[in-house]
Amino acid sequence: MPSLGSIRRSFAPWEDPGAKPYISFxxxxxxxxxxTAVEDLSLDVYEREFFSLLGPSGCGKTTLLRMLAGFEEPTEGELYLDGQPLKGVPPHKRPVNMMFQSYALFPHMSVADNIAFGLKQDGMEKAAQDERVEQMLKLVKLEEFARRKPHQLSGGQRQRVALARAVAKRPKLLILDEPLGALDKKLREETQFELMDLQQELGLTFMIVTHDQEEAMTMSDRIAVMDKGVIVQTGTPAEIYEAPNSRYVADFIGSVNILEGRVESTDDGHVVLDGPDGKITGALRGASIDKGTTAWFAIRPEKIEISRTKPEGAVNALEGEVWDIAYLGDMTVLNVRLGSGAVVQAAMLNRLRLVEDPIGYDERVWLSFGAESGIVLDR
Structure with missing residues (x-):
């Protein structure tokens, strides 16, 4: 049976009408x-879910987390955690830990003591404290820095200490505000998978704020895309990427080409758009769309084939001229200027080290793609 994107795992309580949300805005x-930082927002997050809030700076992501942690109170509306109202409950009485974007480490304490601070406050025995701290140091790869003070660490190392301290108490809910932003690319990628494994192993609920789309796509069970204090779409990474509900979401998540046209016809879940560079057939997003209205066709660069001759039997084929070429190692990206002046980006996977007769600048090429390769949006 066809699936929208790769299957991550069978965990999907949001699809069960009888499932009870763990967090409810x-x-x-x-x-x-x-x-108004957040406006009339409703959202359910389920126990053991890895949930990401994704959006540009100032869209209200951190404000949501601060209300959940107890550092801000809603102006209107209700907030529940495990079925209990949170109104008036102080931060220290909530089963929640928050890792701040600013780290908030104690400068006079060593790395190990920073990690152990919450455990000491809870009265954990010294032997158990030491064992837990050792586990956390191993998790964030800072075993050799245990006795150092925060000012002796790099920004990325301080961020890893803050992460270890937040996880050490094994809270029911861990809130992370841009937790991996200061790490270098390789360490960030490694830590993403370690966080996912840790979350599964401990059975915690993670709610994370990030503006890094790749980070959200990698780690999340579901993602909520925010804009100006409202949630514009919630879904799995595959749903957000393959079936965005608007040009805003399509454009915010990854690279995308958006071509405008007028609806000429609709049939069996597909729409034919008449645009300045010819007709395009794409999958319909939603139940229906009116003929004669303006709509937009969104397609990802990796779903476009590029060739020197027009492919026989292609559902969609657009002709243009190669304008720019970027070699990225794993793939090569070509910007192709169409007759209307619109620029379409196509990506070719570099499967082989050597390429026979590669396409070059200023060549005339054809871009082809299937009807299911892109989606038609009405907003």
């Missing part, structure tokens, strides 16, 4: 004076 609004 109900018509929550948060204002700071005349500025």
């Amino acid at each position: 109900q018509n929550v609004t948060k204002r700071f004076g005349t500025f």
